[in-house]
Amino acid sequence: MSIIYFLIGCSILLAVLFLCAFFWAQRHGQHDDLYTPSVRILLDDEPREEPKSD
Structure with missing residues (x-):
């Protein structure tokens, strides 16, 4: 009973x-x-510029 x-x-x-x-x-x-979090997946990220290796 004490465990209860x-x-x-x-x-x-x-x-x-x-x-x-x-409350905190x-x-x-x-x-x-x-x-915003629910729509963020629908927005396209800006493409990254790849470094040129000339």
Whole structure:
């Protein structure tokens, strides 16, 4: 029965850590731009200029 109390305590601690990480990410602007990453794959990259070996 004591293992159940241990597992409940671990799960609550883990949930609090994830909640703190979420609020930290919100405060630091991690979710501000949701549009650009989804469109970035559709945009062509500028072609690289290869060095001339004359």
